[in-house]
Amino acid sequence: MPLEEQRLILKYVDEPSYTNDIDCYLKHGGYDQLKKAVQMKPEAICQEVLDSGVRGRGGAGFPAGMKWKFLDRKSGKPIYLICNADESEPGTFKDRQIIHKDPHQLIEGMLCSAFAIQAKLAFIYIRGEFFEGYQILEKAIEEARQKNLLGDDILGSGYSCDIIVHRGAGAYICGEETGLIESLEGKRANPRIKPPYFPAALGLYQCPTIVNNVETLCDVKHILEIGGKAFSEIGTPGNTGTRIWCVSGHVQKPGYYEFPCAGVTLGELIYDVCGGLLPGRKLKAVIPGGSSSKILRADERFKGKLKDGTEYDWGIEDIPMDFDSLSLVGSMSGSGGVIIMDDSTDMVEALANINYFYAHESCGQCTPCREGVPWMKKITARMCAGKAREEDADLLVSIADQIAGRTICAFGEAASWPVQSFIAKFKDEFVAKAKEQELLRQQGVDEVKETTLI
């Protein structure tokens, strides 16, 4: 029996009659929350968001209300709000849906948030490849401006705020918030060192800045609609609200699915919601939160104690899909990109693919990431090209260990975790491949095999 989705953000988007223009949005109660918000005290909105317990949907899962609380309001400098729409984590495609199908929801969420933090100018930093999304947003902003929902003196409240849409030029690192800020300032997107450059104090143009994900900002609208307390009752304590899971890979019905946090287990998501694996295939592994999160092996068992003391003993199918459970099993919910792999997957090739991506996207600013990640890519590419050595698996882990935790930004971890987890869980495959290739080399057979490397 397929599970029913419980949609909050994507409530209307797939209704056939729903369009992304403002009239349709207004018909569905759009901008009511903005009207309410501008009559509220900004601090009251901040409190609602804090009460809601909403956690950042971009990857790290940091409570958004706390982030807002860190904002340096005493400096006297202008405060900026930035919407991080540089969605480029492999396996993730939720923000694009919101932008394409319901741009006004994002704009309303942003304006409510901007009002709450008293920002007079907000930016949407949109991934360069999302050209259509950029056009849709520009059109939506113009529509909102015509109706005085944006710009000077919004709805006669005396509060003014404008939104500028800025396109990236095609770099994954622009999704890192300080890299994004550098890029927005017109420079190379080299992430900044923290300390001292925490955006909440020294962000865009060295002014206090809040950077939030598209989905998080949309959540703000819903928090205002139902109240922080009601929002916090969706999901489980500490994992509130709904999440959009982007399921891709070897399932019958890949796509985006919205559920309350912990409202669905990984097994239910795969077998009930996504229609299970392709016929005759068995589950091999799952990357649960975008390509940088650690991979889970299908036959693993996870045992331990929850925060409240209850013991758990989960197979991979039993893992509740929320922030805390996925970090309990040693991975993370990340950006919600669930990648399913069946038993036809060559793990060496899968890792080579991931490494290729991260080597291509490293900004090159700090040494471990700049040198280490392309090295790992060169090794896995060589392994796929028939030149694997048995010691390569250990070497890969050793390189990854030298990167993680020693870089300027979290890209170092993002690039190391796949390598560390792939080898921790599938080392036998890496070694077997090396042995097999060694045998072929001894026989003088040059293994030239077509790989799925992109």
Added chain:
Amino acid sequence: MIQIQTEETVTISVDGKSINVPKGLNVIEAMNSVGKEKEVPHYCYHPKLSIAGNCRMCLVEIGTPMRNRETGEAILDEEGAPKIGWIPKPVIGCSTIISEGMHVRTKSPTVLESRNGVTEFLLINHPLDCPICDQAGECRLQEFSAEHGRGYSRFIEDKNVKPKRTRLGPRVTLDDERCILCSRCIRFGQEIVKDDVLGFVDRGSYSTLTCFPGKELSNNYSLNTVDICPVGALTSTDFRFKMRVWFLKRTHSVCTESSVGSNTEIWSREGKIYRITPRRNDAVNDTWMTDSGRGLYKSIESEDRLKAYTMDGLTTDIDSAIQSARALIDLGGVGVLGSAFSSVEEQFLLKNIVDHTKAQFEMVQHLGDGDGLLVSEDRTPNLRGALVNELLNTLPTKCPNLLIKGIEDGVIKTLLVFNEDLSEIGVPLELLKKSVNIIYFGSLRNNTSDQAKIVFPTLSVFEKEGTFVNQNFILQKFNKAVPGPAGLVSDIEVLNRLLLGANDQPGFTHIADLWTKIAESNELLKGISWEKITSEGLMLKQEKFGALNFPETKNLKYKPVAELQAT
């Protein structure tokens, strides 16, 4: 940029030992103040540039005393000592400012492993061409690799290929494969010279240092990028492939380009100078110097170099030259055109000669445009030395009008000229031909030396020792790097013999003895001896000269009196 604000110190614990260090330092500088054994290796950090934090070599472990969140009280462990909350990941020392009670681990397994990792990463795509690299011997990458590297390579893939010899400007050549992308040169251009021409193109390990299109690194400070480059990526086009640095002798000296008096180091071997580099002095030139100042040594090998004592154009020996000069001086009617290129010691002896002979004395000014950094408007190194020596009590003019008048009137029969070319400072040559005997002191041939009756070739600043007084009245010492032309005696000896008479023995055997005399007779230099003048220089009292309107405008370390009073 790290600057110590106060004299205050904080107590920190380094690898378990408590030490006091000045407040406001970052971990790298604090460890430097402890000593060599605690040195934190680094590439991108430079004390005079902003902090980039990109090389990751200075990773250390940091802990701070834990505090109770509600009460703010320190949490103590079982033994009553403050409990330390260690940051789980290593942090960069360059951007971590030390605070009271901070704990630092510089030798823990994590720290050593981090350095080892960064070193390995820096080397995998590095060409490892030390045997043909100019930086070898003074290369941070080479030093730290020996210290922190694993000694063998685990890298069997192909190395990245990048441009090997890019001409960045007239004086700097770049080898991109050696570059470790520390961005020091870029920051130097942006922050110090304000000539933003360098940048990185491409991404990841393909990142390449280059000049912006249509620009070149041609400012007068471009060679500083070579100095601060921690590897052999930026090399001086002039010095490239000329000499191994470990063969070179280093001599502390002072740049004579202008009254700034940048501290320098002369690199020489077997009597030949190969290059000049800046020497750090935070009161004078920080760690920089001009490109133009680095080329000054080339004049000592010039074809115009005066190498022998001459009388009426004929070579003679020093004794007869001094005898004849002495005879001319004794006739009376002496005029002296002094020089702000002479050292304090030479000026002191000259002052004695002037007093003895009751000569008319004058000096001229050499002005040029200042660049607001390390070239000041006064293009002489020792004008303030003449003031200190009381040769002058006002600032000189452009043209020696008094002396010209004296010659015209026939009062001056003998004219001693130091370093100046009279034809260039407004003295008509015809006037000299007529009625005056010129005794010329200088190192290069010019119109005046051609006219002179007696020529005393002098030594360049690289060939003698002495002191200059710079724009901020800092007395700075320069040392002898290379020998002068064969047969020449030092300038102070010539002047001293001229003062005492040709047959007298020199009144001193070493410059230190001369300094005893100087210190005795000069109020401002009282208590100073040759040994006491350290390589940082000595600040002299300058209140006496407050009313003088010096030509310098604001530069790196100089503020005109008017501006000083305004602040």
